[in-house]
Amino acid sequence: MTDQQDAHRDTAAEHMVTSIPTARPDLPAAWVIADLSGQSFLCADTVFVTDDDERLIGIVRINDLFGSGGRTIGEMMEPEHEAVTPEADQEEIATLAIRLNMIAVPVVDGDGRLIGAVPPEALFRILRDEHMEDLQRLAGIAAHDDGPGAALDAPVRERITRRLPWLIFGLAASTVVTLVMVGFEEALAANVSVAFFVPALVYIAGAIGTQAVSVSVRGLSTSDVSIRDLLRDEMVIGGAIGLALGxxxxxxxxxxxxxxxxxLAVGLAVLAGGAVSSVVGFALPWLFDRLGSDPAMGSGPVCTVIQDAASLIIYFVMVSLLIL
Known part of the structure; x- marks a missing residue:
């Protein structure tokens, strides 16, 4: 598949249909209902209102049309309704539909003329694909040319090659965790009980970080959400969760x-590790995005290594200060 074909696959042009009901704003609703009766449309959930030049000026939801009470289309339409262009990314389409509670998303050309709409069934497919894609990227699974669904049906050898690269990175980077353990060998030798809590600390840090990564990735994909506000909230949430678990x-x-x-050492380590993991998990996708990389790609494996190393360093420093 060429880059041009792949780009087309993820845009409104692929998902839209052109057989849709339209009406002029000055027409009585009863006349429009009678005119549409007997016709077959590929997207009949919304009537799209256009002017004489076929420019989109509003929409009328089908349930409002049948409850019109003798009004004209212009009196009941939602005016100046937002639309997308054929080149719009499918994630932008889904975001717009959710934000405006839209049943179908209109598609217009560069001059605002209506050329089609993305129907409800396509919106469901887009939402499912975007969800699966984010999950796979967070896990460090390389994208498939034919979409995230195809990755599940790909040959076993191909699935291995798509999963392995980030895991190799994680294996190599995990030497940092080993070096941390080696560096605090004296603390482990002095009190064997210290080692009992390492698995729990690593798990808690990873779990908190994974939650923060998910929030960050979804926040970056939603244009009407303030990343700064989300970061502030995640810092508070991470601290509160760390305090409770600690x-x-x-x-x-x-x-x-x-x-x-x-x-005290374990409690403080959980508190500090939870706060650090929350910030790292949230900030890493944001950093990837600022560097021009996919914020979801590999965030899970990379964050895991950073959080594990940070939580163990914090724990052994606390042990060294309080016990040794």
């Missing part, structure tokens, strides 16, 4: 092991 973890360690300093 308190629970510290109390559990105190009850089971009876070691106040170890409980």
């Amino acid at each position: 308190g629970i973890a510290g109390l559990g360690v105190l009850v089971v092991f009876g070691d106040g300093l170890l409980a």
Whole structure:
């Protein structure tokens, strides 16, 4: 598939249909209902209102049309309705449909003339494809030329090659975590109980970071959401979650092991690790986006390594300061 074909596949031009109901604003609704009766359309959920030059000036939802009460189309239409061009990315189409609660998205040319619409069934496909694509990219699975759905049916060898690169990176980068453990070998030797909590700390950091990555990727794909506000909220949420989990973890360690300093070290490590993981998980996709890269691609594997290393460093520093 060429780049031009691939670009076409993800745009409004591929999804739109041209057989749609239209009407002029001065026509009585009853006349329009009678005129449309007996005709077959590929998208009949919305009547698109155009002027004499076929420029889109509004829409009338089909349920409003049948409840018109003798009004004209112009009296009941939603005026100056937003539309997309044939070159619009499918994610832009889905975002517009959700933001304006649209049943069908009109498609216009450069002069604003109506040329078609993206029907509801196409919107469902777009939303599903975008969701699957984000999930695969977050997991570090390379995109398939024929869309995310095709990746599930690709030959086993091809699926392996699409998953392996980011995992090789993760394996290589995981040496950082090993070096952290080696660097704090003295702490582990002095108190074997210290090692018991490493898996839990790594898991919590990864879970918090994964949530933050998901929020960041979806925020970047939604034009009407402030990334700055989301980052501020994620910092607060990460701190609050870390505080709650740190308190629970510290109390559990105190009850089971009876070691106040170890409980404090674990609690503080969970608190700090949760806050750091939340910020890293949110900021990394944003950084990818600023560098011109897909914010979702590989965010999961990269964040995992950073969060694991950061949480272990914080934990062993706390242990060194409080226990050794």
